[in-house]
Amino acid sequence: MEEENKKGHFIESIIKQDLENNKNDGLVTTRFPPEPNGYLHIGHAKSICLNFNMAKQFNGTCNLRFDDSNPAKEKQIYIDSIKETVNWLGFDFKTPFFASDYFNDLYEFAIQLIRRGKAYVCNLSPEEMRQYRGTLTEKGENSPFRDRSVEDNLDLFNRMKNGEFKEGEVTLRAKIDMASPNINLRDPIIYRVKKATHPRTGDKWCIYPMYDFTHCLSDSLEGITHSLCSLEFEDHRPLYDWILDTLATPCHPQQIEFARMNINYTILSKRKLQLLVDQNKVSGWNDPRLPTLEGMRRRGYTPEAIRNFCNIIGVSKKDSRIDMGLLESCLRDDLNEKAPRVMGILKPLKVTIENYPEGKTENLSAMNHPQKEEMGKRPISFSKVIYVEQDDFMEDPPKKFFRLGLGREVRLRYAYLVTCTEVIKNAKGEVIELICTYDPQTKGGNAPDGRKVKGTIHWVDANNCLDAEVRLYDRLFKDENPEQGNQDFMENLNPDSLEILRSCKLETSLETANCKTIYQFERLGYFCQDSVDSQASNLVFNRTVTLRDAWAKIAKKQPPKKQVNPNKKSKK
RNA sequence: UGGGGCGUCGUCAAGUGGUAAGACACAGGGUUUUGAUCCCUGCAUUCAGAGGUUCGAGUCCUCUCGCCCCAGCCA
Numbered sequence: 001m002e003e004e005n006k007k008g009h010f011i012e013s014i015i016k017q018d019l020e021n022n023k024n025d026g027l028v029t030t031r032f033p034p035e036p037n038g039y040l041h042i043g044h045a046k047s048i049c050l051n052f053n054m055a056k057q058f059n060g061t062c063n064l065r066f067d068d069s070n071p072a073k074e075k076q077i078y079i080d081s082i083k084e085t086v087n088w089l090g091f092d093f094k095t096p097f098f099a100s101d102y103f104n105d106l107y108e109f110a111i112q113l114i115r116r117g118k119a120y121v122c123n124l125s126p127e128e129m130r131q132y133r134g135t136l137t138e139k140g141e142n143s144p145f146r147d148r149s150v151e152d153n154l155d156l157f158n159r160m161k162n163g164e165f166k167e168g169e170v171t172l173r174a175k176i177d178m179a180s181p182n183i184n185l186r187d188p189i190i191y192r193v194k195k196a197t198h199p200r201t202g203d204k205w206c207i208y209p210m211y212d213f214t215h216c217l218s219d220s221l222e223g224i225t226h227s228l229c230s231l232e233f234e235d236h237r238p239l240y241d242w243i244l245d246t247l248a249t250p251c252h253p254q255q256i257e258f259a260r261m262n263i264n265y266t267i268l269s270k271r272k273l274q275l276l277v278d279q280n281k282v283s284g285w286n287d288p289r290l291p292t293l294e295g296m297r298r299r300g301y302t303p304e305a306i307r308n309f310c311n312i313i314g315v316s317k318k319d320s321r322i323d324m325g326l327l328e329s330c331l332r333d334d335l336n337e338k339a340p341r342v343m344g345i346l347k348p349l350k351v352t353i354e355n356y357p358e359g360k361t362e363n364l365s366a367m368n369h370p371q372k373e374e375m376g377k378r379p380i381s382f383s384k385v386i387y388v389e390q391d392d393f394m395e396d397p398p399k400k401f402f403r404l405g406l407g408r409e410v411r412l413r414y415a416y417l418v419t420c421t422e423v424i425k426n427a428k429g430e431v432i433e434l435i436c437t438y439d440p441q442t443k444g445g446n447a448p449d450g451r452k453v454k455g456t457i458h459w460v461d462a463n464n465c466l467d468a469e470v471r472l473y474d475r476l477f478k479d480e481n482p483e484q485g486n487q488d489f490m491e492n493l494n495p496d497s498l499e500i501l502r503s504c505k506l507e508t509s510l511e512t513a514n515c516k517t518i519y520q521f522e523r524l525g526y527f528c529q530d531s532v533d534s535q536a537s538n539l540v541f542n543r544t545v546t547l548r549d550a551w552a553k554i555a556k557k558q559p560p561k562k563q564v565n566p567n568k569k570s571k572k
Numbered sequence: 573u574g575g576g577g578c579g580u581c582g583u584c585a586a587g588u589g590g591u592a593a594g595a596c597a598c599a600g601g602g603u604u605u606u607g608a609u610c611c612c613u614g615c616a617u618u619c620a621g622a623g624g625u626u627c628g629a630g631u632c633c634u635c636u637c638g639c640c641c642c643a644g645c646c647a
Contacts, residue, residue, distance in 0.1 A: 137573050
């Protein structure tokens, strides 16, 4: 269920008020403007949801517009990925817009600015430019080229366009105020020479407009009413407004800033994510541990869960760091509703049922969802030898441990009640097999005499199961805020963020699994087949998220009992 | 030391002068053939701090403190 935020956040209030005042003829048009220089992450999802939802809520439209004004960094593969991801998230855009489609208009606007005496070609080198700009506390100085005539500027700008200058040699600058306390207003560059091939315009241009010039005009050209962006652009708003006020433009959109998303134990910076990929700390942009939307998709996150999360966290101007637990809660919420249940054993422990007939196989019936009859049932095979989870047996169990132990009776889910009669160990003293007896009267799991068993555990038929690799993921970083202070976030990586289990046993119904279905492995968590590495001959499953685990909490509070699973290597 | 922002529960977040919503987390309890789900219950005498205005302040005023952003020919 996606929740509507009834009261509405501050941006919603602004839009409602604008509508009441008939500010834009009752229209609401927004845009999501990614630069195609990387892949989208969960932080972008917040902006996508905000922009598309505002448009939808007020019967408006939202444009997907690529802010592609820097060919040095942008690539077609990113454009493709972004389109695909926005669609996957569940948002429809007719045809994408591109700032590069406005290069001609933008060029004309620049000429208009020059004609109005509000822009000039400047020959200052990058270093000189920095010196003239001043500092945060000191005013800047006027460029010696500031007072060129309109004719000279027009000629020079034309020659810039024709490729007569090298990169860094000249720029076109807006003539505003070198003494402004806002550095963005100290004659900002609006065009620079860049001899790079653009993914869409090829080599048609060798000068490209800067963000501040491009963005506001693109917004205006598209009839955007509310231009929503993140907090760091607050200082740019005066420039956004100056350009639109100075030029003859179709309309003057309102820029509104909101706080970008942060989540603990991860990073949401394209640059830093890029470093993780480049230094092979992860397998790629779609590594399931990454907060990239492609990574999350591969891990098993659903668009519904992500959208709901974005709605729930709200929109404000406060710097915030959201608990990863909230994201996971949204995920479980969605998956609990739709994930079919199956059984799988991550760390197998062989169990032989001594009084079960040799060679016999039964087909038992299991529900695909305990609360949803309509999701149907499936057969699961049962025979003399099965596997259970190593964690579900303890030789010397602590109080409140409801699972298997010597002499204890538990229920095998959907099967029989079994009692452990013998523990077999290897030379090292590790438990390698359990001998149990079963009660034939308890088929399905209920005892005719009404006796109760506290524990129900999952199992898989050893003679009829699938072998699989299962990848368990944990938080990528050790610290809540990996970027805190001046510490290097790379040093903060959690060395245990990926655990690969290679001898997992899954029930046979998973043979026909596909990457689109997220399953619940009962009592363990949600899992999905890996879209990249899984093959029929070598099944690979990803753990999307664990189930809530009350036992883990109890066990933690339990008085220290040296009893550890003997099959595990003892840890320090 | 210039400019722009922000400070309400552990984390998000409502609140628009009339007596602190909700969610996650956490703590108890109930149901349960998943220690899951579900269902109850509890969880800010107080809104960064100090003054002031007012019958009444998280909301208005003043000062103080803390945090974030800005000196790319990146977006």
